[in-house]
Amino acid sequence: MQSRSSTEPEGLTVFEEPDLPRREKAGQKPAPEHDVEGALDRHIPGYGQRFDIQTGLLNYLGIREGLARLLRNRADGRGIALVWIDLMNLRREFSLWGWTGAEAMARRVAGALRSAVDSNALLGRVSGGSFLVAMDASKHDKDRRQKIQAIVDTLTPARSLGSQARSEVAAGVAFFPVDTDSAEELVRFASLAATRAAHAGSRAVIAFHSGMNTLVLRDHMLEVEMRRGLDLGQFTLAYQPKVALATGQILGAEALIRWNHPEWGEVAPAEFLPIAERSELIHRIFEHGLRTALEQMQRWRDIGLLLPIMAVNASAVNVRCDNFAHSVRSILAEFPLGSTELELEMTESLAFEDEELFAARMRQLKAIGVRVAIDDFGTRYTGFNVLKHLPLDAMKIDQCFIRGIDHSPGMRSLCQTIVAMARQLNLRTVAEGIEQLSELEVIREIGCDAGQGYLFQQPAPAEEFAAFFDEWPMRKRGFGFTGAPPMLEVDPLYGAA
Ligand code: C2E
Ligand code: MG
Ligand code: MG
Numbered sequence: 001m002q003s004r005s006s007t008e009p010e011g012l013t014v015f016e017e018p019d020l021p022r023r024e025k026a027g028q029k030p031a032p033e034h035d036v037e038g039a040l041d042r043h044i045p046g047y048g049q050r051f052d053i054q055t056g057l058l059n060y061l062g063i064r065e066g067l068a069r070l071l072r073n074r075a076d077g078r079g080i081a082l083v084w085i086d087l088m089n090l091r092r093e094f095s096l097w098g099w100t101g102a103e104a105m106a107r108r109v110a111g112a113l114r115s116a117v118d119s120n121a122l123l124g125r126v127s128g129g130s131f132l133v134a135m136d137a138s139k140h141d142k143d144r145r146q147k148i149q150a151i152v153d154t155l156t157p158a159r160s161l162g163s164q165a166r167s168e169v170a171a172g173v174a175f176f177p178v179d180t181d182s183a184e185e186l187v188r189f190a191s192l193a194a195t196r197a198a199h200a201g202s203r204a205v206i207a208f209h210s211g212m213n214t215l216v217l218r219d220h221m222l223e224v225e226m227r228r229g230l231d232l233g234q235f236t237l238a239y240q241p242k243v244a245l246a247t248g249q250i251l252g253a254e255a256l257i258r259w260n261h262p263e264w265g266e267v268a269p270a271e272f273l274p275i276a277e278r279s280e281l282i283h284r285i286f287e288h289g290l291r292t293a294l295e296q297m298q299r300w301r302d303i304g305l306l307l308p309i310m311a312v313n314a315s316a317v318n319v320r321c322d323n324f325a326h327s328v329r330s331i332l333a334e335f336p337l338g339s340t341e342l343e344l345e346m347t348e349s350l351a352f353e354d355e356e357l358f359a360a361r362m363r364q365l366k367a368i369g370v371r372v373a374i375d376d377f378g379t380r381y382t383g384f385n386v387l388k389h390l391p392l393d394a395m396k397i398d399q400c401f402i403r404g405i406d407h408s409p410g411m412r413s414l415c416q417t418i419v420a421m422a423r424q425l426n427l428r429t430v431a432e433g434i435e436q437l438s439e440l441e442v443i444r445e446i447g448c449d450a451g452q453g454y455l456f457q458q459p460a461p462a463e464e465f466a467a468f469f470d471e472w473p474m475r476k477r478g479f480g481f482t483g484a485p486p487m488l489e490v491d492p493l494y495g496a497a
Helices: 036-041 061-072 088-117 142-155 183-199 209-231 268-278 281-302 316-320 324-332 348-353 355-368 411-423 437-447 460-478
Strands: 080-087 122-127 129-136 167-178 205-207 235-244 250-261 265-267 309-313 343-349 369-377 396-397 427-430
Touching: 036 309, 061 080, 061 122, 061 183, 080 088, 080 142, 080 183, 080 396, 088 122, 088 129, 088 142, 122 183, 122 281, 129 142, 142 167, 142 183, 142 205, 142 396, 167 183, 183 209, 183 348, 209 250, 209 268, 235 281, 235 460, 250 268, 250 460, 268 281, 281 309, 281 316, 281 324, 281 460, 309 355, 316 324, 316 343, 316 348, 316 355, 324 355, 343 348, 348 355, 355 369, 396 411, 411 427, 411 437
Parallel strands: 167 205, 250 309, 309 343, 343 369, 369 396, 396 427
Antiparallel strands: 080 129, 080 167, 122 129, 235 250, 250 265
């Protein structure tokens, strides 16, 4: 711990207790080691400024100075592990319980950290949910690395006062002197590793490696290029048909964003969307996608290609935004299309994470009249209880349940259960990612309402989609769709517009 006597022989101690005008001498109760109010009370210039008010640990300034001094004194090159610990759900605790819950959680974690680290470790809180520990360790010492994992494990069960929520922590580690001998870089590297660890989930501990620098640079470049690409019209849409499985009618198309970079070529949405989600770019992408899709639908109408429904994807970040429904409404108003001709696909993740907000947003969208489908259903275990309160129109069963369904009785019965549940809730079901005729047959038997996948058509640019649309009356026979109901009316399963 940080404020120890200078008589301690070894270790990482860098902060020496200043020579205080001790109240103890006057017979008063000694201030506890991390009692910051006590510390502030001591009127030692600069003393209180180095400690965090809530937890009594070193604060940003304290740890910064302490670490610099520590490395300067390590002339013998003995290793130090700098562990950056992120309390990942502190923000959520704040939203749920305000100051009380969040402070209690931070204090619990600080307390658990104090007990878990060696007595000579340097310990601090750099910002709200970020804690730093500097401890003796060399990068190749397995026992010490296990010790770091053990520290992180002990923090996880800590509970907050108000909500009894589990604290969720992840940590990144950088090693002196192997990774760097600069204090500045050591903190940066540990922070980089912690960001990766947070993506890996609670209790993850990830050691820094030099590739992480490259990844950050790459993310940064992607963001810059995305911004430019949006200005220069590099983002387009590909369209994939949704087919009614009872009749073979084309119910609509899903618009999928495509980015064709002049030098890098096609960049996959899975690569650039997570980066766009960290900035305002995701809103630009959504608005661009929505406007382009509606424009295309209108253009098709003008040439007699009557597509009943256009589906556009929205990320959870879009949906969370307060003016989401408002921006959908104003973009829709730019086109002479009915609002029920638009369907928004939203992944299950938001419904799972913030049911109330998701429900509120659904109601706003319903008030406008647009359809709402839950995308990738089955990946987050959203239960019947949550779904029954949501004004949804359709449920898209994730492709991981569809792939190989013809060989897997387990998947088949799982899908059957999903379809039955959707029926109870009056939701249409759409099977995503159908690639094989044998998969289609099973999905049809199960009673799924609609299907989508490479089997029918890969997502394609507008002209190719129009050609597919023209050829479909002939091609669909190959998929067992006989009889030829007119394609142009809205399928009754989806309800009349
Ligand atoms: P999604 O909405 O679930 O879209 C389905 C994804 O599966 C698409 O990938 C599509 O190309 C692919 N797919 C369709 N049929 C098959 C098949 O038979 N087999 C296989 N293996 N894949 C198939 P894509 O275009 O790479 O998009 C990935 C995800 O990115 C989408 O998943 C969606 O969540 C997101 N996305 C795409 N466009 C947008 C957009 O404009 N805005 C937002 N926010 N997200 C988008
Ligand atoms: Mg989708
Ligand atoms: Mg999907």
